[in-house]
Amino acid sequence: MNICATDIKMEIGNNQILKGVSIDSKSREFIGIIGPNGSGKSTLLKCIYRTLKPNNGCIMLGRQDISKMSVKESAKKLAVVAQHNYYNFDFSVGEVVLMGRSPHKKSLEPDNSEDYDIVNESLEKVGMLGFKNRSFSTLSGGEQQRVILARALAQQTPCLILDEPTNHLDIKYQLSLLNIVKSLNLTIISAIHDLNIASMYCDRLFVMKNGRIVGMGTPQEVLTKEFIKEIYDIDVEIVYDSKGDMHILYSR
Numbered sequence: 574m575n576i577c578a579t580d581i582k583m584e585i586g587n588n589q590i591l592k593g594v595s596i597d598s599k600s601r602e603f604i605g606i607i608g609p610n611g612s613g614k615s616t617l618l619k620c621i622y623r624t625l626k627p628n629n630g631c632i633m634l635g636r637q638d639i640s641k642m643s644v645k646e647s648a649k650k651l652a653v654v655a656q657h658n659y660y661n662f663d664f665s666v667g668e669v670v671l672m673g674r675s676p677h678k679k680s681l682e683p684d685n686s687e688d689y690d691i692v693n694e695s696l697e698k699v700g701m702l703g704f705k706n707r708s709f710s711t712l713s714g715g716e717q718q719r720v721i722l723a724r725a726l727a728q729q730t731p732c733l734i735l736d737e738p739t740n741h742l743d744i745k746y747q748l749s750l751l752n753i754v755k756s757l758n759l760t761i762i763s764a765i766h767d768l769n770i771a772s773m774y775c776d777r778l779f780v781m782k783n784g785r786i787v788g789m790g791t792p793q794e795v796l797t798k799e800f801i802k803e804i805y806d807i808d809v810e811i812v813y814d815s816k817g818d819m820h821i822l823y824s825r
């Protein structure tokens with residue numbers, strides 16, 4: 574399923590945060606959104622996953638306009654791994670992941686053995702099955718992030734939105750999380766800070782600056798020495814290893 578956001582404008586207070594942003598992903602494409610702090614990446618993703626309602630523009634999931642879909646309907650198509658996840662109640666890890674099943678249930682329909690199997694499989698995939706009965710609030714930031722990914726996996730959606738998904742993760746789990754989501758072959762839009770990670774996993778990148786899209790293309794097309802200087806005001810070298818993979822080397 575493809576995702577297409579057209580001419581998204583978002584004003585909060587007197588601050589025009591998104592100034593007419595358009596991005597699109599083909600079905601099963603992994604899109605990265607990069608750009609400096611405060612450029613509007615999270616705000617754009619929040620518009621797509623419906624935490625914010627844009628002042629202008631249209632967001633389509635496949636052929637459906639999300640503003641015309643019920644929250645339950647869009648939750649069957651789009652799961653989210655956001656940066657911060659707080660619960661007001663002390664849920665267990667298993668209960669948090671089970672929440673991913675709720676879009677698939679009728680009201681008051683009890684959870685069944687298929688739901689519990691999906692919860693277990695999802696926790697297994699992120700290496701957190703042993704934590705199933707632990708209180709979510711007692712987990713480390715990285716462990717919580719992996720459980721939130723398991724909740725998204727349990728939602729079994731064709732599209733996934735990731736907002737800085739590797740924020741709290743050590744390098745092993747950064748790569749593990751991205752390998753898992755890549756292997757699912759879903760349509761993914763992810764805000765990513767690490768340019769090397771973006772180049773390793775993304776099919777295409779959109780570059781944001783000051784609430785606008787200022788560049789778009791494959792990692793090789795976008796992540797040039799000159800463009801990185803223009804966007805981040807830093808000096809880098811781009812090298813290619815023997816496998817042909819690109820690496821960005823930062824200078825002090």
Ligand SMILES: Nc1ncnc2c1ncn2[C@@H]1O[C@H](COP(=O)(O)OP(=O)(O)OP(=O)(O)O)[C@@H](O)[C@H]1O
Binds near residue numbers: 586611612613615
């Ligand atoms: N609720 C809000 N009220 C006022 N300003 C906001 C609000 N939410 C975001 N902003 C501002 O909008 C701009 C874009 O924020 P956003 O979080 O989308 O950027 P970002 O590119 O995701 O940044 P980062 O890389 O630091 O996570 C920032 O200047 C931020 O301060």
